[in-house]
Amino acid sequence: MSQLLAPTAGAPRSTSRTVRVASVPAGHPYVARVTAAAGVELLPDPTPPGAEPGRWWPPVVLDPAWVRAHAAEADLLHVHFGTESFAPEHLARTLAAAREQGWPVVVTVHDLEHPQLTDQDGYRAQLDVLVPGADALVTLTPGAAAEIRARWGRDARVVPHPRLLGEIPDDGAPRAPGGERVVGLHLKDLRPNVDAPAATRALLAAVADLRASGVAVRAEVRLHRAVRDQAARAEVRALCAAAGPAVDLVEHDRLDDDALAAALAGLDACVLPYAHGTHSGWLELCWDLGVPVAAPAVGYYAEQHPDGSVETSGPVGDAAGLAGALRRLLAAETSTRPGTTERAALVRDRRAERLTADRAAAEQHAALYRDLLAGGSR
Numbered sequence: 001m002s003q004l005l006a007p008t009a010g011a012p013r014s015t016s017r018t019v020r021v022a023s024v025p026a027g028h029p030y031v032a033r034v035t036a037a038a039g040v041e042l043l044p045d046p047t048p049p050g051a052e053p054g055r056w057w058p059p060v061v062l063d064p065a066w067v068r069a070h071a072a073e074a075d076l077l078h079v080h081f082g083t084e085s086f087a088p089e090h091l092a093r094t095l096a097a098a099r100e101q102g103w104p105v106v107v108t109v110h111d112l113e114h115p116q117l118t119d120q121d122g123y124r125a126q127l128d129v130l131v132p133g134a135d136a137l138v139t140l141t142p143g144a145a146a147e148i149r150a151r152w153g154r155d156a157r158v159v160p161h162p163r164l165l166g167e168i169p170d171d172g173a174p175r176a177p178g179g180e181r182v183v184g185l186h187l188k189d190l191r192p193n194v195d196a197p198a199a200t201r202a203l204l205a206a207v208a209d210l211r212a213s214g215v216a217v218r219a220e221v222r223l224h225r226a227v228r229d230q231a232a233r234a235e236v237r238a239l240c241a242a243a244g245p246a247v248d249l250v251e252h253d254r255l256d257d258d259a260l261a262a263a264l265a266g267l268d269a270c271v272l273p274y275a276h277g278t279h280s281g282w283l284e285l286c287w288d289l290g291v292p293v294a295a296p297a298v299g300y301y302a303e304q305h306p307d308g309s310v311e312t313s314g315p316v317g318d319a320a321g322l323a324g325a326l327r328r329l330l331a332a333e334t335s336t337r338p339g340t341t342e343r344a345a346l347v348r349d350r351r352a353e354r355l356t357a358d359r360a361a362a363e364q365h366a367a368l369y370r371d372l373l374a375g376g377s378r
Contacts (some may be wrong), residue, residue, distance in 0.1 A: 019369045022074040025056040033162030037366035058085030064097035071101035078106040088125045095133045104372035107134040113276045115193040141303035163354035165288035181217040181268040190229040197235040198317030199273030205319035219247040290346040294325040
């Protein structure tokens, strides 16, 4: 496939100076981590016309006219998120403009199935432009790399997801574990890949199964006050109301980073409610906080941390599979309770591991950029 595209225009650029990256987006925690190596500089996200300050979507950078107008300000284009705002033909013109200006193009394939979309046909058409058209590809798991190879004949570098947790939450003095285990289901604003009724129904059935077998456990279901699917919210409310005292339904505004970390840190396990998807940043935040995850058997969630901290449970809605996954997670020797010295030690150990891995990921990205700018091949 690489022979279909001409080499990037222009002579190889010097790699001794700072590499300036036009990233789509720039202001995202993932992007900040993987571009943190010395000698890499991100251009700030341009604000779309009429948008409030701080908003980056739809990304202004993904426009041929913008690329041509700012060609002297960057050395390379790196696409992460936000392509769903454009037609495939527009993306093809943007890639062509980048190459005309001598910018190599890197695409990180975070999603092979887009979590913000129900109909995937348009997104797959975008991938059919971006994946063959990139000078280099990055993804997060071996399974995703294998799927990319099978679908497009391209090799993607596998660079694991960096940490999302900022500072370690201060839980105060350690407390002795006691009371029921708490399994959380965060439905947020009911985006398109969240099957809220099926996930809630399965969790409530799994909790009932575990309680019947003597496991002291309860469910905590959380929803944003503003949601995208009113009918799904009504069904979730009805399911929780009928479930009895073993479930708490919590509705709240969107949590800031600190409040979200605190809410997750209070869990013994977390359930992902995704009907489709590829990778999960939510899973990564749970790992940072020492919270094990029960994930549906879609995408490559289990490959993000193949250390026993993630258990798959069949498709979303599989109550028996979820009960089994939760039973294994809660009974594991590595399972820790919120607020204990064991949980705090696990969080510190994982942070140390992340710091090492994040440095390596940033250096891998810097080396990739310099290789492309020196004329490295696809």
